[in-house]
Amino acid sequence: MYQPPSFEDFMGPTESAHWLIGKLSDEAELHGRPLNEWERKALVTSAWKLSESDRHALFALHNWLVAIGRVRIEREKALGVPTKRVRLGLRLPKDWDEHYMKMYRGNVDWFITAVMQSMLMKNELAGETKRWKSA
Numbered sequence: 365m366y367q368p369p370s371f372e373d374f375m376g377p378t379e380s381a382h383w384l385i386g387k388l389s390d391e392a393e394l395h396g397r398p399l400n401e402w403e404r405k406a407l408v409t410s411a412w413k414l415s416e417s418d419r420h421a422l423f424a425l426h427n428w429l430v431a432i433g434r435v436r437i438e439r440e441k442a443l444g445v446p447t448k449r450v451r452l453g454l455r456l457p458k459d460w461d462e463h464y465m466k467m468y469r470g471n472v473d474w475f476i477t478a479v480m481q482s483m484l485m486k487n488e489l490a491g492e493t494k495r496w497k498s499a
Contacts, residue, residue: 377470380463381408385476387460388429391436407476414475422475427490430483438498453497454484 375383385407392399399407403425406414414422437460441447446458456464464480486492 375463375466377467377472380466380470381472381474381476383463384460384467384480387436388433388476388479391432392429395432407479408474410473411475411478412473423489426475426479426482427487429479430487430490433479433483434496434498441498450484451495453495453499455499456484 385404388407389399389404406418406422406425437456440457440460441455447455448458448461449455450461464484467477467480482489484496486495
């Protein structure tokens, strides 16, 4: 059966990165702490171009986004969105996986990429030693 392409089928790697940032921004608002301008700008800046003087704030932002991103993923899965097994011990909402992979394969060199990698694997900045599991 033919299914017409969706808008998301035409998104490139940077649009997928913005889609993921949108999900994290929505979750931040639900937690009563919307992303400020500096945080939104940091997410779309190359990790290599971020200021060393902002290191503490970036680590805190990174760890907070990893935590609320995982909460968002769990909430969406509980609501019954379509999911995909991406590795042993991890099942993601299908759209999260598609956007992450498009961003990753597109070599988007932004801070959001580091946040997403830590979110979906292990967050070494928070002392995690094992990969995140969410079946």
